[in-house]
Amino acid sequence: MRTLALSLLLSAAGLAQASEGTETQLYFGDTHLHTTYSFDAFLNKNFTADPDTAYRWAKGEPVIHPYNRTRVQIGTPLDFLVVSDHAEMLGVMRAIRGETIQWEEIGLYASFKRWLAVRQLNEALDKGLGRAFFARFLPKSAEVKGGDPVADINNNIGGIAIFGDTTNTSKDAWQDIIGAAERHNEPGVFTSLLGWEWSSIPTGANLHRIVVTPEGGDKASQYLPFGSDQSQYPEDLWQWLADTAERTDSRFIAIPHNSNISKGYMFAETTVRGQPITADYARTRMQWEPISEVTQIKGDSETHAQFSPDDEFADFETYDYYIQTTKNNTEISPGDYIRPALKLGLALEQKVGANPYKFGFIGSTDAHSGLASPEENNFQGKMAADSTPETKAPVLGNPTGASGWDMSASGLAAVWATENSREAIYAAFKRKETYATSGPRLRVQLFAGWDFPDNAESSEDFARIGYDYGVPMGGDLTANASASAPEFLVRAVKDPMDANLDRLQIVKGWVDAAGQQYEKVYNIDWSGDRELDAEGNLPAVGNTVDLKSARYTNSIGQAEFAVKWSDPDFDPAQSAFYYARVLQIPTPRNGLYDSLALGLDNPPRGPKTLQERAYTSPVWYTP
Numbered sequence: 362m363r364t365l366a367l368s369l370l371l372s373a374a375g376l377a378q379a380s381e382g383t384e385t386q387l388y389f390g391d392t393h394l395h396t397t398y399s400f401d402a403f404l405n406k407n408f409t410a411d412p413d414t415a416y417r418w419a420k421g422e423p424v425i426h427p428y429n430r431t432r433v434q435i436g437t438p439l440d441f442l443v444v445s446d447h448a449e450m451l452g453v454m455r456a457i458r459g460e461t462i463q464w465e466e467i468g469l470y471a472s473f474k475r476w477l478a479v480r481q482l483n484e485a486l487d488k489g490l491g492r493a494f495f496a497r498f499l500p501k502s503a504e505v506k507g508g509d510p511v512a513d514i515n516n517n518i519g520g521i522a523i524f525g526d527t528t529n530t531s532k533d534a535w536q537d538i539i540g541a542a543e544r545h546n547e548p549g550v551f552t553s554l555l556g557w558e559w560s561s562i563p564t565g566a567n568l569h570r571i572v573v574t575p576e577g578g579d580k581a582s583q584y585l586p587f588g589s590d591q592s593q594y595p596e597d598l599w600q601w602l603a604d605t606a607e608r609t610d611s612r613f614i615a616i617p618h619n620s621n622i623s624k625g626y627m628f629a630e631t632t633v634r635g636q637p638i639t640a641d642y643a644r645t646r647m648q649w650e651p652i653s654e655v656t657q658i659k660g661d662s663e664t665h666a667q668f669s670p671d672d673e674f675a676d677f678e679t680y681d682y683y684i685q686t687t688k689n690n691t692e693i694s695p696g697d698y699i700r701p702a703l704k705l706g707l708a709l710e711q712k713v714g715a716n717p718y719k720f721g722f723i724g725s726t727d728a729h730s731g732l733a734s735p736e737e738n739n740f741q742g743k744m745a746a747d748s749t750p751e752t753k754a755p756v757l758g759n760p761t762g763a764s765g766w767d768m769s770a771s772g773l774a775a776v777w778a779t780e781n782s783r784e785a786i787y788a789a790f791k792r793k794e795t796y797a798t799s800g801p802r803l804r805v806q807l808f809a810g811w812d813f814p815d816n817a818e819s820s821e822d823f824a825r826i827g828y829d830y831g832v833p834m835g836g837d838l839t840a841n842a843s844a845s846a847p848e849f850l851v852r853a854v855k856d857p858m859d860a861n862l863d864r865l866q867i868v869k870g871w872v873d874a875a876g877q878q879y880e881k882v883y884n885i886d887w888s889g890d891r892e893l894d895a896e897g898n899l900p901a902v903g904n905t906v907d908l909k910s911a912r913y914t915n916s917i918g919q920a921e922f923a924v925k926w927s928d929p930d931f932d933p934a935q936s937a938f939y940y941a942r943v944l945q946i947p948t949p950r951n952g953l954y955d956s957l958a959l960g961l962d963n964p965p966r967g968p969k970t971l972q973e974r975a976y977t978s979p980v981w982y983t984p
């Protein structure tokens with residue numbers, strides 16, 4: 362297949378332009394990280410890794426691990442970070458650990474209730490039972506399957522109120538978070554974006570969103586983050602964002618995550634209340650949610666073999682555990698996954714006139730250790746307490762059965778931005794010029810157009826040509842009556858510190874006139890002398906991983922791909938989306954490293970190897 366010099370690609374792929382005459386660079390970061398200020402992080406033994414620790418780790422400084430107390434350090438520093446602690450009980454567990462109650466301040470009865478709750482918390486932590494204490498804040502599964510989970514009779518989490526009114530405690534914590542972000546923000550060097558997590562999880566249906574703002578502390582100090590204890594409906598979050606944006610002259614986006622465990626509600630055919638999706642709902646949702654998190658520690662949400670049976674790479678880092686106290690009984694739904702959602706969005710747009718699922722992609726970690734660690738051989742776990750091989754199970758201490766062995770060392774958010782600053786990164790989020798990786802720093806660009814110049818894929822001006830003649834990932838390709846089919850310029854470059862690449866693919870989804878949904882995966886470039894079969898399938902690249910040492914070699918695969926590809930099945934009358942997927946050669950999974958360290962023949966759960974990957978945001982074609 363085509364091969365270009367890696368040095369040429371690294372320089373050419375590093376430059377793009379967000380608009381005419383404006384160059385952009387590629388930046389990697391994490392928009393989803395929890396510190397000791399999150400109640401579940403604290404209860405899982407993150408007592409010390411605060412926002413300052415998180416930023417220092419992300420910037421490449423050595424820090425002390427909050428659980429095992431060793432010196433740890435990220436392999437490759439990040440360019441930006443969002444500390445996104447839970448709005449619910451923000452800072453409360455950390456603040457009341459060992460608290461002495463002042464009886465006269467809040468009344469005898471309230472003081473007694475508070476004293477009892479604090480005593481229970483301290484006893485649980487002193488006995489190493491913080492995980493079990495955490496379970497009281499988890500919901501039960503629904504009494505009525507498929508109904509409104511918020512209104513369900515079982516949607517009652519009594520634990521949140523056990524400490525009484527903690528508003529002032531959370532206000533203090535929010536000011537601490539703001540202060541750390543302001544201290545660590547260095548425009549042009551490292552960007553700290555303010556944010557938090559709205560953690561709606563009615564009857565175990567994960568509806569969580571990460572809220573991000575490009576504003577500074579002056580505006581963020583005018584509000585306290587909106588939590589699911591105020592409302593569990595996404596529409597109410599959006600309304601709060603609208604009201605707060607107007608009141609404080611602020612901007613926000615909300616990023617859905619872990620749709621893979623949403624019980625079908627994240628990208629459903631109706632609203633959470635079960636009402637039909639309207640054009641107004643679709644436009645409102647896309648106003649606030651331009652991007653979605655496709656991969657993270659609790660699994661990958663691109664697609665599932667049940668919905669993409671012809672995609673041999675569909676079941677990647679599948680996660681089967683709901684966050685609830687009752688038995689899992691996991692049931693896969695198309696509303697849980699990104700690719701089915703994109704197809705449904707096209708069908709809904711055809712029906713109501715607007716697309717509620719026209720979003721771009723990012724990855725992030727959702728680590729609760731304060732340490733953003735998507736590197737397989739340097740993975741610090743989901744929670745602080747599952748950071749060592751001997752403590753990987755269980756991580757939650759509840760009937761879900763989730764274990765540290767189930768956790769994926771993933772992912773990263775990649776953005777093409779004009780500079781490393783709050784304004785520029787936020788602008789990239791809004792225009793969806795973003796992509797997700799499962800951890801490695803794969804450099805990927807995708808452009809769609811109607812008539813790219815000959816040999817554009819091998820040009821040193823690849824990015825400039827892409828912008829001049831087409832639209833980048835996240836963009837819209839309007840119809841062109843004089844063209845036979847759209848063309849795609851795609852360039853993918855390996856992480857210099859990681860594995861070679863296996864193949865480059867285009868994933869297409871479309872709907873016909875009747876609203877019927879379809880998808881197809883095209884192999885458009887690959888390493889070695891393999892050949893496609895009659896159905897377009899490609900033989901496996903091979904596997905160089907030594908299962909006894911967790912080492913591999915780059916004797917297979919190649920460093921980069923550069924392709925100009927045209928859709929051979931294009932129908933100008935059908936709405937469609939296209940995104941690129943890049944696969945690495947097989948490498949060791951984090952569980953293999955830990956099982957070998959323990960002297961085990963196999964990891965207790967999970968595969969020994971995996972093929973890391975990147976997903977670009979789609980380009981949408983509208984007739």
